[in-house]
Amino acid sequence: MSDKTMIDVQHLDLSFGEGSNANRVLRDVNFHVAEGESFGLVGESGSGKTTVLRCLAGQYTHWQGSLAVDGAALGRKLDRARCRKLQMVFQDPYGSLHPRHTIETALSEPLAIHGIGDRSARIDAILDKVGLPRAFRYRYPHQLSGGQRQRVAIARALILEPRILLLDEPTSALDVSVQAEILNLLADLRVRDGLTYLLVTHDLGVVAHLCDRVAVMQLGEIVDTIDSASLTGSTPSHPYTRMLVEASRHYSREMAQAMAA
Amino acid sequence: MNQPTQPLLEAEDLTVRFATSEGLVDAVRGVSFTLGREKLAIVGESGSGKSTVGRSLLRLHPRSARIEAKTLRFGDTDLLTASENAMRDIRGRRMSMIMQDPKYSLNPVMRVGKQIAEAYLAHHKVSRKEAEQRALAMLEAVRIRDPQRVFAMYPHEVSGGMGQRIMIAMMLITEPEVVIADEPTSALDVSVRMQVLATLDDLVSQRGLGLIFISHDLNLVRSFCDRVLVMYAGRVVESIAAADLDKAQHPYTRGLLAALPSVDQRRERLPVLQRDPAWLAA
Secondary structure, three states, rough: OOOEEEEEEEEEEEOOHHHHHHEEEEEEEEEEEOOOEEEEOOOOOOOOOHHHHHHHOOOOOEEEEEEEEEEEEOOOOOHHHHHHHEEEEOOOOOOOOOOOOHHHHHHHHHHOOOOOOOOOHHHHHHHHOOOOOHHHHHHHHOOOOOOHHHHHHEEEEEEHOOOEEEEEEOOOOOOOEEEEHHHHHOOOOOOOHHHHHEEOOOHHHHHHHOOOOEEEEEEEEEEEEHHHHHHOOOOOHHHEEEEEEEHHHHHHHOOOOOHHH | OOOOOOOEEEEEEEEEEEEOOOEEEEEEEEEEEOOOOEEEEEEOOOOHHHHHHHHHHOOOOOOEEEOOOOOOEEEOOOOOOOHHHHHHHHHHOOOOOOOHHHHHHHHOOOHHHHHHHHHOOOOOOOOHHHHHHHHHHHHHHHHOOOOHHHHHOOOOOHHHHHHHHHHHHHHHHHOOOEEEEEOOOOOOOOOHHHHHHHHHHHHHHHHHHHEEEEEEEEEHHHHHHOOEEEEOOOEEEEEEHHHHHHHOHHHHHHHHHHOOOOOOOOOOOOOOOOOOOOOHOO
């Protein structure tokens, strides 16, 4: 990990709707991620964690504030340079791959868009990297398991050799045993290629495993930012973080009552 | 816990096969268990047959399914030979099922209260008014704060957690003896999950019903249920008290537990489950 800031988010604000109907979904979100760092965003549904990713990925363009990646400010428009720098992996590997495109088609599309040659060799290399047999390039998504599909989604994100991966609940649709494989793969790739991760999840176990630091979001705001090492075995000081950690450890009637109150 | 002498449910050597174009596929192979007035968890990965077991108890499978067993008994009813008429009397009244996602299980064009009342009316000869009174009381029992208001809402107007509580209300209004919950909290956030679980927990202990809790979440099951059946490839590989899950013997159970990323224990790599073909035969 270096001291260089890779992702810098300052005063990010986003609303949907106009006037009195406006719904402010992000409220003054600030954080930065160093090069090679893995940063987690956790929170419950509707807390705005995925929305932050979507702003960075250019899926929402009407945000307020400033976003910078690798020292360069991000504009509203999605340009090719940004796509070369940051790529996203989505939650549901069943929905994020085109059902009638072979893996080869899916993987060569980004290369074609960016005018990169030597496609066949690159596809072989990327399949090796994510641990899939090369023959898988001729398959369709329905011929793959969930874990294999998520490997393809990661391969598609990595084929443009980005510096940053935006990971939106990359393992929540997978079984625990498959989740372990994908988390190991992500950990290996980060070490090997010096990637920077911004991971969104609701699973604190995943965050504690994969991330160096975590921001806890609630109702569009970051309420707490902590080292994930301090999640381990200790009790976080912020009440909301504490609740999330306790709830992920076990079920207890007392806790449920405290939450209802 | 007061264990009655006779279990509510008894399954011995339950086998479920599906007829496909490639021949018969074994989904469940020789599963045996009993259920008393307790919380019994069935855990396993997708495709292990845990939902298939739940569905075969209610005979919800299509005709292509062949259900065989030495015993499949609910109270004094033999579920294998019971007529469709008898099954209709059991389904929803004496044994009901809570599905995973309330979004798809509720009728989108019918007010919530009416749907709950309908479940009661289907099995009881009472006036609509009385059924609706009971539905309101039931909404209160599942800890919905403003039952009057929720009663008149449509499913799209309620949140996921509330939707799941409405499902629970609908399934429990007929006061069943057994409830099968198929991943009832997987679609919910942690804080809402806790409250839904507490609701289920209370109802199980107050009304003395038997709960089959189908889940893939070992952490949750460990603290919520009394007993756990671990399924792998259609078989129960281990049956263990939830509190003793740490002492699980079977390599599959241990592998699943080890593969869970944990808040309390950071590891460089997660051990990946190594599947042993011998588990299929055992």
